Amino acid sequence: MRVDGRDVAISGDVLLPLTRRTNDIVRLSLATLVLVIVVTSSLITRNDWVGLEKSVSMIVGVLTPTQSNLVYLGYGVAILALPFVILIGLIGARQWKLFAAYVAAGFLAVISLSITGNGIAAPRWHFDLSERLSTTLSQFLDDPRWIAMLAAVLTVSGPWLPGRWRRWWWTLLLAFVPIHLVVSAVVPARSLLGLSVGWFVGALTVWVVGTPALEVPLDGTVRALARRGFLVTSMTVVRPAGSGPLELAAADDAGSRMVLEMYGPNQRSGGALRQFWRWLILRDAETAPLQASMRRAVEHRALMTIAVCDLGVSNTTTMAVAALERGWTLYAHTPPLGDPIGSSSDEALVTSVWGSLAVLHRHQIAHGDLRFKEMTVDSGKVLFGGFGNSEYGATDEQLQSDIAALLVTTSDRFSPETAVRAAVDTLGKETVLTASRRLTRAAVPARIRKSVNDPKAVMAAARDEVKRQTGADEIKTETITRFTRKQVIQLVLLVALVYVAYPFISTVPTFFSELRNANWWWALLGLAVSALTYVGAAAALWACAAGLVSFRNLVIMQFANTFAATTTPAGVGGLALSTRFLQKGGLGALRATAAVALQQAVQVITHVTLLILFSVAAGATADLSHFVPSTTLLYLIGGVALGILGTFLLVPKARRWLGTALRPRLQEVGSELLDLMREPKRLAIIVLGCATTTLGMALVLWASISAFGGDTTFVTVTIVTMVGGTLASAAPTPGGVGAVEAALIGGLAAFGVPAAVGVPAVLLYRVLTCWLPVFAGWPIMRWLTAREMI
Incomplete structure (x- = not known):
């Protein structure tokens, strides 16, 4: 290439590849x-x-x-x-x-x-x-x-x-x-x-x-460097353009070398979107000002390099920044000073790394990209490069993020003990302890996490080592996002609540017109019994947890549990909430999970036992053929069951899942049940609590029928409640909305309860057992969250 009468040798491919930008x-x-x-x-x-x-x-x-x-x-x-x-x-x-x-x-x-x-x-x-x-x-x-x-x-x-x-x-x-x-x-x-x-x-x-290759303005680059007194004689492509800039090595007649980074007009768009996304999810103190312009981003990096170079901890020196034709931007700097750290594990480097970072922090500069690929060693001193994410006048949060990131990288390269000791000796215990609250996935940037082998394990080990060396009992996780995980979950639950409540809301006018003829004393009895079922459920879970948690708080938690179970399919939210409550109450994760699983197992056994007993009692006075499926349906259910069983027996992956995932859990629950048989008092509390839940629901429905003048036996209502509830539990809707109402109304009609009584009675039953606890459960769950009980 000939520029202004001088020949410049070019080697390598300088064209941008086709890419989807x-x-x-x-x-x-x-x-x-x-x-x-x-x-x-x-x-x-x-x-x-x-x-x-x-x-x-x-x-x-x-x-x-x-x-x-x-x-x-x-x-x-x-x-x-x-x-x-x-x-x-x-x-x-x-x-x-x-x-x-x-x-x-x-x-x-x-x-x-x-x-x-x-x-x-x-x-x-x-x-x-x-x-x-x-x-x-x-x-x-x-x-x-x-x-x-x-x-x-x-x-x-x-x-x-x-x-x-x-x-x-x-x-x-x-x-x-x-x-x-x-x-x-x-x-x-x-x-x-x-x-x-x-x-x-x-x-x-x-x-x-894909977007086409763009012509690189190399002649403009040569002229821009000539204005700085650097007469280029040759340029060699070091790294082709792609996700990063086009990098070239330039040389002049005197043998001086320079690194040229050339940014195309479309390369900043992705960076701008990533900046915006980071600003959207993180708080303002955590993020740097948005740099949507390529020119401003390159200028920022060049100026930060100049500032750090004055402190003596930069491995490059800024030589030129220029806006070129066709939207290109040039950033020229000297080659990195010193030798790359590479895979060196010399523990003497740890002290030098933390010492160089302390120099930056004393002048209120955050580096933002503390990977070892951005560091070199010169005469035993660690120097930094890559200041694209650096900030002058950084906030305390950005400085703490630097410390957390360096804890991750040095703990992975050396050992958590060595890294934390060097950090404490250089910066002090309180500074390191405060920064260690950011050893989380959300706080540590993705580029830092990707540079280590197992970021989750590394962060956990570094956090434990900080606790040991600083004597802290606990390191509370720092909240750095605008929307916490709990807030997102609560928002989803609230939306789900509106969704599942819509069918009920649409029937409110008709329901209220029927309430004028209702007997309110029966309704109050149903409300009292409904509240009693929460005491029974709390007693069962309290006994399953061996009395290691507060019974009073367990009763309160049951209302929040109703909200979580109703607004999630299959009631999985309620199980998760119960497990989380037990963990916060002092039980380990395994023990809390086992307690919830034990309660569910006893609840199923109790439910089936009561269903058999009441079916026998009702058989003499009621026709239970309404609930017996047809022969075709029974054959279909049996065929599906055999097909599933055959699949698990023939497919190796499914068979391994049965042996490694399901079987140990079943054995654990079985051993818990055997241990429970040796404690009659504890077993009695659990069984009575589960029976209170099942029979209490039936009693509420019976009181609701009586409130509207219905006349049916408690045994019949119990059968309808248990069978209808069991069938509706398979419904995919949260809380079984629609399926529960249909099953109960159909069951009551099968036993002769007229629709004029059955429909409003079922709606009243759902109000007492579902909707009132759900609407009370939302503020109760927020109250428990504020007190860190869940």
């Missing part, structure tokens, strides 16, 4: 959104748009018929010639690889709008000039397929063409809207659809093909 994804997203808006507005508000267009056309349509024809004729010729002009421009630019994408985009745009209910309708474009020329051209102006083809090929060709051409051609294409209004015609709705479809097809084609 963030700009392509954003363009496709916007095109999809526009297409949805156009289709929706055409379907919903088309009549209003037509009236508005006619009104606007009457106001701006000031041309005479002759003038309108001339305007229409001139614009029609331009629209007809536009695709051929684009093609000639591509040929002139020698973009031979573009033809396939060009043809594909145009074909897909035309074919997508040619599909009809009777098949594909081919375009009927013709160039018969025997009639008026304006009539011939109108077939292209008003045909959405031609507009779609133009939009598609222009979108595909845009990245390859000069920006001025692209802007003029888009202006010409979009001008069909005002042109139609000026000539007193309504804009065809299908033309707008064609425009949006063409843009979408073009954006999709660009995303599939």
